[in-house]
Amino acid sequence: MVNLSKEVTKFAEKVLDETTKYDGHIIRAVEQTVLLPDGRQTKRDVVYHADAIAILALTKDNKMILEKQWRAPVKQVTLEIPAGKIDKRDQNPLDAVNRELNEETRLAAKKVAPITGFYTSIGFADEYMTLYLATDLSPVVAELPQDDDEQIDLIYVDYEQATELFNSGQLKDAKTNMAYLYWRTLQ
Amino acid sequence: MVNLSKEVTKFAEKVLDETTKYDGHIIRAVEQTVLLPDGRQTKRDVVYHADAIAILALTKDNKMILEKQWRAPVKQVTLEIPAGKIDKRDQNPLDAVNRELNEETRLAAKKVAPITGFYTSIGFADEYMTLYLATDLSPVVAELPQDDDEQIDLIYVDYEQATELFNSGQLKDAKTNMAYLYWRTLQ
Numbered sequence: 549m550v551n552l553s554k555e556v557t558k559f560a561e562k563v564l565d566e567t568t569k570y571d572g573h574i575i576r577a578v579e580q581t582v583l584l585p586d587g588r589q590t591k592r593d594v595v596y597h598a599d600a601i602a603i604l605a606l607t608k609d610n611k612m613i614l615e616k617q618w619r620a621p622v623k624q625v626t627l628e629i630p631a632g633k634i635d636k637r638d639q640n641p642l643d644a645v646n647r648e649l650n651e652e653t654r655l656a657a658k659k660v661a662p663i664t665g666f667y668t669s670i671g672f673a674d675e676y677m678t679l680y681l682a683t684d685l686s687p688v689v690a691e692l693p694q695d696d697d698e699q700i701d702l703i704y705v706d707y708e709q710a711t712e713l714f715n716s717g718q719l720k721d722a723k724t725n726m727a728y729l730y731w732r733t734l735q
Numbered sequence: 736m737v738n739l740s741k742e743v744t745k746f747a748e749k750v751l752d753e754t755t756k757y758d759g760h761i762i763r764a765v766e767q768t769v770l771l772p773d774g775r776q777t778k779r780d781v782v783y784h785a786d787a788i789a790i791l792a793l794t795k796d797n798k799m800i801l802e803k804q805w806r807a808p809v810k811q812v813t814l815e816i817p818a819g820k821i822d823k824r825d826q827n828p829l830d831a832v833n834r835e836l837n838e839e840t841r842l843a844a845k846k847v848a849p850i851t852g853f854y855t856s857i858g859f860a861d862e863y864m865t866l867y868l869a870t871d872l873s874p875v876v877a878e879l880p881q882d883d884d885e886q887i888d889l890i891y892v893d894y895e896q897a898t899e900l901f902n903s904g905q906l907k908d909a910k911t912n913m914a915y916l917y918w919r920t921l922q
Contacts, residue, residue, distance in 0.1 A: 550900065552803065552811070552812045552813075552905070553812075555803065555812050555888075556812055558886075559803070559812050560805055561805055561807060563807075569756065569757035569759065569764070570756035570757040570766075570780075572764065572766060573766075573778050573780050574780050574858070574859055575764065575780045575782065575859055577756070577757045577759065577762065577764040577782070579757075579759060579760075582807060584886070586886075588884075590884045591760050592760070592808075593757075593760050593761050593762045594807055594808045595762065595782055595808070595859075597856075597859060600858075616739065616742065617746060618746035618747055618748055619854075619857050619858070620748060620750075620767060620769060620779040620781055621781045621782070621858070621860055621861045622854055622857060622863075624739070624743075625742050625743055626739070626857060627739070628857065631858075664906075664912050665904065666907050666908055666909040666912045667806075667808070667809055667813075667907060667908055667909065669784070669855040669856045669860060669862055669909070670806050670809060670909075671761070671787075671806070671808070672761055672762055672782075672784060672860075672862075673782075673856060673859075673860065674808045675856055676809075676907075677909070697775075697777045699772060699773075701742075703737065713737065714851065718739070719851075720852055720853050720854060720863075721853055721854055721857050722856070722857075722864070722910075722913065723909075724853075725851050725853045725913065726909065726912065726916060729851075729913060729916040729917055730916055732916075732920045733916060733919045733920055
C-alpha cells in the first residue's frame with residue numbers, strides 16, 4: 549500500500565555540510581546545511597543520541613511498574629516506566645531491557661516482547677526507542693550495580709490507578725503514556 | 736495516591752551552572768552542572784525546544800490523515816500525523832492545531848479534544864507535546880501559506896490499513912504510534 553523507499557528521490561535532502569556545535573555527555577548537536585529537492589538550501593539542527601528501550605513491566609498481580617525520578621530537562625519529579633539507553637555492552641536491545649529491569653526494579657522477566665518502535669522527537673533528534681512488554685517477573689538472582697547519578701523510587705499501580713494518573717495528567721512522558729494506552733488496548 | 740510535588744526535596748537537583756553550547760535554529764543545547772540530593776555534583780545535557788501539538792485527524796469516512804515527508808535527523812521519508820510547533824502567533828495550543836491542520840491538510844475541524852500531553856524525550860529535552868483528536872473535518876475557507884521548506888504528501892488510511900502499517904513497523908514516530916494506539920482503544 550505504501551512504499552516509502554520509492555519516494556526518496558522526491559523528498560530527500562542532501563547534506564552539504566554538517567558541523568558539530570556541541571559534543572556533550574549524552575548528545576551531540578550539529579548544524580546541517582542541506583540542499584532541498586527544489587534546489588534551494590536551508591539549515592537543519594540535529595541532535596544525535598543513543599537508541600533506547602522502554603519497558604511496560606506488568607507484575608504477576610497485574611500492576612504496572614513506575615519510577616519516580618527527577619528530570620533535569622523539565623525540572624520536576626516524573627512518573628515513568630523503566631527505560632534506558634542501549635550502550636556498547638549490549639549485543640542487542642534485549643540485553644538493555646534485561647539490564648535496566650535488573651538495575652531499576654531488581655526483577656527479571658521470563659517473557660519479553662516488542663510492542664512498537666519509534667523515533668522520540670523526529671523533528672530534531674535521531675533517538676530511536678523500542679517499547680517492550682515484560683511479564684512473568686520474578687526477583688533477580690544477582691543484582692547489577694545501579695547508576696550512581698540516578699535516584700529512583702518505584703511504585704506499582706493497577707490499571708484503575710494508572711487510568712486515574714493518565715486522566716489527571718500525572719503521566720506526562722511519551723513512552724509511559726504510550727505504554728498506558730497499549731495496556732488499555734489489552735483490557 | 737501519588738503526590739509528586741511533596742517529594743521534590745528528596746529528588747531535586749540544583750542547577751549550579753548552565754552554559755549555552757549551541758544556540759541553533761530550533762534548539763538550544765546547554766550543559767548544566769548540577770548538585771545532586773546527596774551532595775555530589777554531575778553534568779547534564781539539556782536541549783531546549785518549543786512545545787508542540789500533534790493531531791489524530793479522522794475524516795468523515797473514518798480515515799486517519801498521515802503525512803509523508805523527509806526527516807533530516809533520521810535521513811528517511813516517514814509517515815506521521817500532522818504536527819507542529821507552538822509559536823509566538825499562538826494564544827493557546829488550539830491555535831497551533833487549527834493552523835497546522837489548515838497548512839498541512841487544508842481542513843478545518845469542528846471538534847478538537849485533547850487526548851494526552853507528554854514530554855517527547857524527557858531524558859535530554861524539554862519539548863512538551865499535546866496530542867489532539869480532531870473530527871468533523873471540512874475543507875478550509877481560506878488557505879494559509881505553507882512552510883516553504885516543508886515538502887509534504889498526504890495519505891488517508893482506514894483503521895485496517897493503519898493497523899497493517901503499525902504491525903509492519905512502517906509507523907515509527909512516537910506521536911503517530913501513540914495516536915494509532917489511542918485509535919485502537921476506540922475500536
